[in-house]
Amino acid sequence: WTEHADKKGRVFYWNPASRHSSWQHPLTPSHKALVAAYRRIMQEEDRLAAIQSELEAFQQQVEEEVKGWRQSHAPDGTPYFYKIGTQNTRWDNPRDELMAHMDLRMKMLQELSQMPSLLEEVAPPADVTGLDRTQDSAGLSEAAALTDGPGSPVAP
Numbered sequence: 001w002t003e004h005a006d007k008k009g010r011v012f013y014w015n016p017a018s019r020h021s022s023w024q025h026p027l028t029p030s031h032k033a034l035v036a037a038y039r040r041i042m043q044e045e046d047r048l049a050a051i052q053s054e055l056e057a058f059q060q061q062v063e064e065e066v067k068g069w070r071q072s073h074a075p076d077g078t079p080y081f082y083k084i085g086t087q088n089t090r091w092d093n094p095r096d097e098l099m100a101h102m103d104l105r106m107k108m109l110q111e112l113s114q115m116p117s118l119l120e121e122v123a124p125p126a127d128v129t130g131l132d133r134t135q136d137s138a139g140l141s142e143a144a145a146l147t148d149g150p151g152s153p154v155a156p
Helices: 028-043 047-067 094-113
Strands: 002-005 011-015 020-022 069-073 079-083 131-135 141-149
Touching: 028 047, 028 094, 047 069, 047 094
Parallel strands: none
Antiparallel strands: 002 011, 011 020, 069 079, 131 141
């Protein structure tokens, strides 16, 4: 894929191998899938297991997609590819594009698995209001002392 601009300055992408153009970046579907995966991962308690599950799902998805493509040859001997059960054909090998998407997803999810901050539970933010709240067994506030700085109470 190569990036180009039309006469109005709008960016589009051109794939000379497939002779296909698109207004959308060719990896946009993978970026959107990664955002959705990240959201799912962040909702899980065991985030490392969730990352592994996402990696396996992406790999299975690509393997299934690759299985549907076959190579043939045009009358002049030029190889082309067609997808079984559809009328989709292309001159370039779809495996190359699928693997580019797979590589991006795998690398990003593997990077997430290496981030210690992602795998830790998110602690509530520090009390930045200056209120020191303590509660009794009934859950009622016993004290709410304003401070002027670290450890210095402010008179009411």
